Amino acid sequence: MKGDLHMTEANREPQQRPHILFITTDELRKMTLSCYGGRSVNTPHIDAIGEKGIRFDSAYTASPWCLPSRCAMLTGQFPHNSGAYSNFRKCELSAGIPNMFQAFGGNGYQTALIGKCHFTPVPYKETRPDVTLPYDEFRDYYMSLGLDHLDLQDDKQVSVWFYDDYAKELDAAGYLEAYRRDTWDIKGKSKVFPFPGPEEWHPDSWVGRKALSYIENYDADTPLFAWVSFSGPHYPFDAPESYYDRVDMTQDEPRRVRDGELDDPQRIHYRSMHGPGNIDGAGAAPERACKNYTEAYWHELRRNYYANMAQIDDYVGQIVQAAERKFGGNVLVIFTADHGEMLGNHGIWGKNDCMYEDVWNVPLLVRYPETGGAAETAELHGVVTDARVMLTDIMATCLAAAGLPEVPGDGRDFLQSMRDGGHRYVFAEGEGFIAVSDGTLKYVQTQKDGLAYAEMFDLSNDPHEYENIVEKPEYAAPLARLRKAIIDHFMPKLLA
Template sequence: MNTRPDIIFICSDQWNARYLRCAGHPQVQTPHLDALAATGCIFDAAYTPSPVCMPARASLASGLYPHAHGFFCNYTGKLFPPEQVTLFRCLQETGYTTAKIGKYHYFSLEWGQDYEDYRDYYDQLGLDWAEETSTPFQGPFLNTGYSRLLKEKGLLDTFITDIGDRYVDGQYTPRPSPLPPDMTPDGYVCRQTLAYLDRAPTDKPLFLFASFPGPHTPLDAPGKYAKMYDPSDIVLPENYNEKRCKYGRQAIAEMTAQYMGKITHFDDRVGEIIAALKKRGNWENTVVVFTSDHGERMGEHGLISKTGFEEGSARVPLIIGGPAAPVGTAGHRNASPVSFLDLFPTFLDLAGAEIPDYCQAVSLLPIVSGETDSVHDAVFSEISRNDQFCYMVRDSRWKWSIQAQNEHLYDLQNDPHEMQNLAQSPAHADTAQRLRNRLLTFLTDTQLNHARGYKPLFTRIGMQFPTENPEDRKRIIHDRLRQVHKHQP
């Protein structure tokens, strides 16, 4: 009988951390995620290691920050090195069945390619079951299990036409999906996840990574979700900036209504997965983790999309719950800074696996259990834009960042919506310098060092010298060298 918990990891794409009812949003409906948070711990200051998809996802798979693994944007023309994707292998080695379904983004396919042609790559990742599907905007120019299903159901041309039009109209054009909910990318990932749960082995503990493409653009809520939120009722964020926004208040409201519709659709899919887990029979020994790779500004500061260090872009939702989560106080909300990257050691900690010494993150279980309130003095985020490296430092009160040589400093305790940039304030010069210094320490302390733990040759081969006599030591070395060649003088 398995005593270690099943770990179900549900990951979204581009989810603004404000958009959860349990996080205080006044309008969005997320009852299933709210219920999960009520049994577990919700992290109010969780940040991505990079505010864009591929670097963040590569970090989670490897336990490394982007500057250590080198993937700083969504396209590199390379496969993320499979030997650096260690999360799944670590779990396999400790006895877990491992599976991942949905978006991976460890590499980017080109026009007309098929994920099935990369089976050898997936086989090297430490996954017992692997199925990758694309984001909606990649979908029409790739061959995938999802596109083949659409073709089988007579919906491929509908999908192609809709996404093709959005290439011209713009990815933020708010327009309902022409596909029924089950046939959307999120519906497909849910259906594939449920099918896997129905056949997944039960003789070993399970690590299942269900990776959804939504609520990332296009802004195309399906079915009933498309009309669930009336744009005229939408409450825009407090830091919406009319002068800076090139779309206008009405357009942002329409975008937000579709975005929220996609979120509630996603939440209902979470409910389906939890129902399937209960039916599977091991629910009482299950941990469920929900998060996102990065955020979405959705009108905050008059901006949309991601890639910046604003709260809407860099902060992510994070909930750890389920019956087997080692929760100290159910429903606890933690305000200390943590990282999406911390899930790498957290998963291994839950599984009872050894956390590799190269891991650049810390398990969150001491916070979940109530043992401590914090595990970091600061967390970090980084991205390359226009060949310039950009960085963020977030400690318990302050957030400092630099992008395109522009510095930002916010007192998040008194200014949670980042309305007043204090980077040039003489009264806050010491705080800005302290955080600059903290960034330097972070970058020097987290270089990937393959020589970590170096031992000299004689130590590595276990050669011992029971005497200090030089001639005796020479004789021992000579004998050991002759053994290499099976040679006797």
């Protein structure tokens, strides 16, 4: 880390408070971005946020699933504390849990979300390939969390299953039926296909256009908290063909796979590899086994994934520039992802039950307002830090930057973590899933469907996480320490 950071008193009058632009992608593997070493696609506009601010190299999601991660970002609470812990059970985020929309809206801010919410489980069992179903009650629920404005595109697949705002406009434009057809063609297209319509009607283009329009027409006299939430590059891997030439697959890193690494039935992803698996990618694979995908399939999946990020990068650049024109330097910009994506590493794709760094360690770029003194601004410009932070810290960070009262939760200000090194342990949670890491050693335990698994990895000796060391006697003491950290993590809730 460079720069000797210090905390400054942020109490400001409402008209001086910074506007906050929170930009997220869905299922973005950190190493895809060129600022984190990706070579297959250039992402100059996203990179620029870090170049003019702070790049966090050790940022971790609170969950490898969309709903619990998004609710953790919104509330600053771990899933076991907020109660929003699963994509699949009825455990939607309660409006009684304090969240950023309420905290900012109650202090003079206008609150907006453009794109994906997913703060409540989707009724997957109701979906049908021949029809798109009503979604108004979901939109009403999202508004009840404290939003003033919502343009809803609640996930690529959700938008063909249910009539969110995007689906209604896509249908009126005449492209919904083709998108629904290709998305449901699981065995034929296996979730990989070029978007079957004009580029401007792709879900991420729609979100980008809506965000631009909202910011350009916004009254800058009222402070704004805006969450721009892209659904990509989450599957289906469906980039517009016009973005394919932005990808250089000759620069793509080889998939990280070790022969036989998931052949032990005691490995969490044994069934993901050999079938019938529960990871996302197994559902589209022959015999529900990721081992049956061909190299040609992996090539097309990754090319579409990278092309989707080129598309998103273009819109991020336009959105940040629009915010600068509207608000000048008085804007806090945060870019991250709810979780990552395996993208073929270890022979699988998806994120379910994944504690691998590909999924857990997410991109995080933060650019602070340019309204402080010159020295303060310089200290926050072009900084790279390995302080361990979590996405549960976003709420505390935003409130501190705005000079607003703290809201009780599990997070802490990013600047505080940069001064003291951050969290001793980071955690990831989900239904039947818990993982803990101290940055070098990590432990994960799952229990579901009558099956229990435990794995441990030593990143210092095995950075690609091939070898499960949970049974090795020389790791007994650190294993006990990590298990105790999990107990300490849950005990305050159990005794509340």
